[in-house]
Amino acid sequence: MGLLECCARCLVGAPFASLVATGLCFFGVALFCGCGHEALTGTEKLIETYFSKNYQDYEYLINVIHAFQYVIYGTASFFFLYGALLLAEGFYTTGAVRQIFGDYKTTICGKGLSATFVGITYALTVVWLLVFACSAVPVYIYFNTWTTCQSIAFPSKTSASIGSLCADARMYGVLPWNAFPGKVCGSNLLSICKTAEFQMTFHLFIAAFVGAAATLISLLTFMIAATYNFAVLKLMGRGTKF
Numbered sequence: 001m002g003l004l005e006c007c008a009r010c011l012v013g014a015p016f017a018s019l020v021a022t023g024l025c026f027f028g029v030a031l032f033c034g035c036g037h038e039a040l041t042g043t044e045k046l047i048e049t050y051f052s053k054n055y056q057d058y059e060y061l062i063n064v065i066h067a068f069q070y071v072i073y074g075t076a077s078f079f080f081l082y083g084a085l086l087l088a089e090g091f092y093t094t095g096a097v098r099q100i101f102g103d104y105k106t107t108i109c110g111k112g113l114s115a116t117f118v119g120i121t122y123a124l125t126v127v128w129l130l131v132f133a134c135s136a137v138p139v140y141i142y143f144n145t146w147t148t149c150q151s152i153a154f155p156s157k158t159s160a161s162i163g164s165l166c167a168d169a170r171m172y173g174v175l176p177w178n179a180f181p182g183k184v185c186g187s188n189l190l191s192i193c194k195t196a197e198f199q200m201t202f203h204l205f206i207a208a209f210v211g212a213a214a215t216l217i218s219l220l221t222f223m224i225a226a227t228y229n230f231a232v233l234k235l236m237g238r239g240t241k242f
Contacts, residue, residue: 017225018090025083025218031211032135033076035204039138040065042201050184050192051169057179079215082124086222089117090229114230121226125219128212135205135212141172142202149193152186162186 044065047058145167151158152165168183169175175182184192192198 015087015090015225017221018087021218021221021225022083022087024214024221025079028211028214028216028218029076029079029083032208032215033072033211035211036135036208037069037072039201039204039208040069042197042204043138045197046192046201047169047174050188051182052175052179054180057175057182061174082120083218086117086121086226089114090225114226118223118226118230121219121223125216125223128216128219132209132212132216135209138205139209141174142198142205145189145198146193146202149190152190165189167192 044062047061052058148165148167151160152162155162158165163186166183166185167189170177170179170182
């Protein structure tokens with residue numbers, strides 16, 4: 001068998017769904033974790049600078065942000081490892097090995113391993129669906145703030161007075177209700193929205209949201225591929241080309 005023929009057979013039996021899902025997973029996790037980490041840091045600076053002068057008001061928020069940042073480190077490491085394992089499992093269940101080395105019988109261990117991956121991937125998909133929903137919350141908060149700033153910048157578009165247009169961090173549970181000032185109004189809020197720090201943090205949260213969506217799509221693809229592969233292994237006792 002020539003080298004080109006061998007490569008052609010490998011490509012024919014390659015798990016393209018798993019390859020696409022792995023690339024999407026790596027991209028999504030990197031985007032979510034990297035941008036999410038920096039967006040949380042930017043939020044911390046904005047709160048410290050503009051919304052509260054008393055450290056005790058946002059001490060709990062700082063601890064939560066730091067905890068989330070450590071979780072992000074662990075999430076990135078886990079998903080890169082798990083994505084590689086799922087890709088390896090996808091290659092195991094393809095017809096590439098069978099085509100090159102001949103037919104083989106699937107062992108009970110192999111079926112059990114495939115079933116385990118199906119179960120873990122399903123659980124991760126449910127958990128990540130919640131992460132995806134939570135990642136939309138800061139985007140919603142920053143979008144509301146940006147919309148308020150647009151109303152201040154163009155007062156003809158609203159009937160409310162500029163001084164009554166505010167962004168209240170306490171309303172979203174970011175700060176306790178006794179925090180002072182806790183909110184920024186009027187021209188002061190507009191000046192915050194014009195800062196590079198606010199713009200960057202807003203766009204980083206959007207990028208993190210997109211990364212969470214990409215990761216969710218990759219997990220759904222993994223789950224479909226793993227389920228199909230397991231069904232073929234169980235019912236037909238051989239690999240697939242999915």
